[in-house]
Amino acid sequence: MRLEDRITRRRRRGRTRRVVRDLSALDPTAHPDEPTGRGPTLERILDVLDPVFDGSLPPHAHIYGPKGVGKSAVVTALFDQLARAIPSQQSVIYTTTRTAGTPATSFAYVDARTASTEFALLHATLDALSEERVPSQGVGIESLRNRLSDRVSHDERAVVAVDHVGEPETYSAQTAIDLLDDVSPHFSVLTIGREPVDGIGGGVETVEVPAYERHNLVDILVERASDGIARNALTHEATSEVAAWADGDAHDALSALYGAARLAAADGAETLDTGLVTAGIDAVPDDGCSLGRVFALPESRRRVLQTFVALDDAEKSSVTAATEGIAAAPSVSLSATTIRRVLYELADLGLVRRVPVAKSTDGPGRPATRPIPNFSTLAFRGLNDTDR
Secondary structure, three states, X not given: OOHHHXXXXXXXXXXXXXXXXXXXXXXXXXXXXXXXXXXXHHHXXXXXXXXXXXXXXXXXXXXXXXXXXXXXXXXXXXXXXXXXXXXXXXXXXXXXXXXXXXXXXXXEEEEOOOOOOHHHHHHHHHHHHOOOOOOOOOOOHHHHHHHHHHHOEOOEEEEEEEEEEOOOOOOOHHHHHHHHHHHOOOEEEEEEEOOOOOXXXXXXEEEEOOOOOHHHHHHHHHHHHHHHEOOOOEOHHHHHHHXXXXXXXXXXXXXXXXXXXXXXXXXXXXXXXXXXXXXHHHOOOOOOOOHHHHHOOOHHHHHHHHHXXXXXXXXXXXXXXXXXHHHOOOOOOOXXXXXXXXXXXXXXXXXXXXXXXXXXXXXXXXXXEEEEEOOXXXXXXXXXXXXX
């Protein structure tokens, strides 16, 4: 953090102590510039990418591990540094010691959650490799292929990270590799997902990222809290409680701490005591989905989800009741039929859970169910109120 930011966050209006200085520092969907506790993982990925330092193209690779273990944080930070350290075609100044025949390397990061089709993947890749914005309208797939092929050639290679492959709304690692391979042989594709990929093409390196050790998770929470929480407002006992409960998942740990900080700010508390931390933990469902998936939804689905979260328990007592409550909201301009379909789609994607309202049913058919969010609504509400 810059010194200017540190000073600004310590300024006070009056003498009232504020427990929360900067809630965004605890954002579970944001990644730090320097990932904590992932030195060995960085080295393994650098081993795979090592040929770029000799001007060669590295093999395709797949990085995998469970939710919340820092895969995206490591890759985004690493690619950002590599893009600065290794010259691309745009940054090369040809001299007598470097001829035009020496290949340069560019680095690009693509999130499959927001680039979930072939067109979107090619467009996002070309956009990341281009100095000027690439229009999304009036451009066909073949045009994108041709422009990418021209952009990546024998004297300009590209390493593309494709994150969040293999999720319900994205494509597989193999598909991402095949799509870019079909454009040019000068692409190296590094995919990131939660599961190992069986049967992936030969020559693809793999790197497994394990869950965080508890002490690493404590370090992450302390580092984030030092930027967002007033000094001494978060006790070591509370931090250890969150880390022990999260069981190696930094996303869930930060979601719990973010929720606790929101409650503290609303209550005017001077510390994040055990009660607030417990409330933050209780708001995070077991085996819930990541908030990154929620905020990657298309605007229409996200608006339905926002309205759904705002309903009270009675209005969420069944899918029918939730549909009626959402349809009545002025911010949603969809029919009840469409809203019901969206709720079922969100349930199929794992963003909403349907839980039985009774253990048995008196008649034929399945027991009635009620929908509930499958993520921390405490964290979601706070993040949704910010300018994302």
